[in-house]
Amino acid sequence: MNFAAICVTLGLAVAAWPARADGLAPYEIVGDAIPAPLAGALGDAARGRAIVLDRQTGLCLLCHSGPFPEARFQGGLAPDLGGTGSRWSESQLRLRIVDARRLNPDTIMPPYYVVDGLTGVAKSYVGKPILGAAEIEDVVAFLATLKDKSK
Amino acid sequence: MWIGGALADEIPRDQRRSGYETMRPETRAMQDSDADNPATLWVLDGEALWNKREGAAGKSCADCHAGAAPMKAVAARFPRFDAARATPVDLEQQINICRRDRQNAPPLAAESHDLLALEAFVAKQSRGDTIEPNREPGAKESIEAGRKLFNERRGQLNLSCAQCHDDNWGKSLGGANIPQGHPNGYPLYRLEWQSLGSMGRRLRNCLSGMRAELWPRDAREYVDIEMYLMSRAAGLKMESPAVRP
Numbered sequence: 001m002n003f004a005a006i007c008v009t010l011g012l013a014v015a016a017w018p019a020r021a022d023g024l025a026p027y028e029i030v031g032d033a034i035p036a037p038l039a040g041a042l043g044d045a046a047r048g049r050a051i052v053l054d055r056q057t058g059l060c061l062l063c064h065s066g067p068f069p070e071a072r073f074q075g076g077l078a079p080d081l082g083g084t085g086s087r088w089s090e091s092q093l094r095l096r097i098v099d100a101r102r103l104n105p106d107t108i109m110p111p112y113y114v115v116d117g118l119t120g121v122a123k124s125y126v127g128k129p130i131l132g133a134a135e136i137e138d139v140v141a142f143l144a145t146l147k148d149k150s151k
Numbered sequence: 152m153w154i155g156g157a158l159a160d161e162i163p164r165d166q167r168r169s170g171y172e173t174m175r176p177e178t179r180a181m182q183d184s185d186a187d188n189p190a191t192l193w194v195l196d197g198e199a200l201w202n203k204r205e206g207a208a209g210k211s212c213a214d215c216h217a218g219a220a221p222m223k224a225v226a227a228r229f230p231r232f233d234a235a236r237a238t239p240v241d242l243e244q245q246i247n248i249c250r251r252d253r254q255n256a257p258p259l260a261a262e263s264h265d266l267l268a269l270e271a272f273v274a275k276q277s278r279g280d281t282i283e284p285n286r287e288p289g290a291k292e293s294i295e296a297g298r299k300l301f302n303e304r305r306g307q308l309n310l311s312c313a314q315c316h317d318d319n320w321g322k323s324l325g326g327a328n329i330p331q332g333h334p335n336g337y338p339l340y341r342l343e344w345q346s347l348g349s350m351g352r353r354l355r356n357c358l359s360g361m362r363a364e365l366w367p368r369d370a371r372e373y374v375d376i377e378m379y380l381m382s383r384a385a386g387l388k389m390e391s392p393a394v395r396p
Binding site for chain 2: 055059062072074077101110118119121125
């Protein structure tokens with residue numbers, strides 16, 4: 001029995017459930033941004049910093065560099081993350097992490113909050129986004145603190 | 152162009168660079184000297200296996216091939232399209248086909264010491280030979296299948312081989328230089344593996360990095376990709392068994 005059938009059996013109004021078929025939190029794109037936090041609450045910058053620097057979780061420093069003196073091996077495929085908080089609002093940063101393909105279909109930056117439409121995903125990752133909603137909010141909160149010192 | 156397209160264009164022949172060229176001088180020196188190249192251990196074992204009578208037929212590789220000289224340039228032409236079986240066959244598979252059909256011996260396991268040793272010994276006879284495009288009838292289809300896989304985005308990270316190896320070679324991925332991704336050194340000794348490894352092992356490493364599902368060991372996909380990689384490397388010289396970081 002699927003989810004909808006259970007709801008019908010229990011007499012629940014299916015339409016009242018906002019959940020998406022892919023299990024991810026719903027979000028609305030306005031222009032080049034996602035204005036509302038994914039998890040319903042803003043994130044924590046310190047946790048976000050740890051995610052960005054972690055090579056298994058965030059993976060950001062495979063491609064990006066940034067003002068992180070303790071990270072010895074940084075990437076050279078993508079813009080330096082220093083000053084991102086001056087260049088972009090939190091809403092704009094949120095869309096860039098959630099699905100950068102919305103802004104550049106050819107981008108090499110992985111879509112972090114997507115589970116459908118991917119090819120050949122390893123079994124252990126099927127149905128899971130690279131980062132969860134709360135983790136993305138943490139990353140957004142951290143990136144927003146990376147202000148350009150020259151401004 | 153496939154959906155979600157790439158900027159990827161194949162690297163022109165005069166701009167193809169072996170992974171060797173971006174290595175540190177110490178690593179290059181290790182590859183250049185047989186005495187320092189750790190792969191030499193496998194080559195020596197491979198030579199012994201080449202001359203050893205095996206299986207119910209009681210024949211050695213050397214019995215059929217009249218010494219090792221006929222193996223010159225052979226690795227520079229693999230994978231080959233096996234018309235009788237209507238399938239592309241890589242060097243590793245060819246060794247096991249000979250064991251089964253000529254020696255009546257059981258196959259050597261993928262990534263086993265003996266298979267890598269034989270492969271390294273055979274491939275070494277092609278050192279310095281230039282990779283030329285495979286013009287066998289039947290190869291074209293396999294090359295095209297490999298090209299498609301190379302350009303297709305895969306895995307949770309939604310990356311294609313081409314995005315790294317055509318579009319971003321020479322740049323740093325988390326501190327590691329991204330090579331053009333040529334097959335001209337396999338099987339090769341990787342310092343990170345502390346062992347000799349096959350092309351299949353390399354491809355599985357890159358696929359795991361993309362968080363992509365691995366194909367079964369003997370899947371046709373790996374050979375198609377290898378076919379395409381060889382056509383994409385035409386003009387480069389064979390370095391097997393190479394050393395890589």
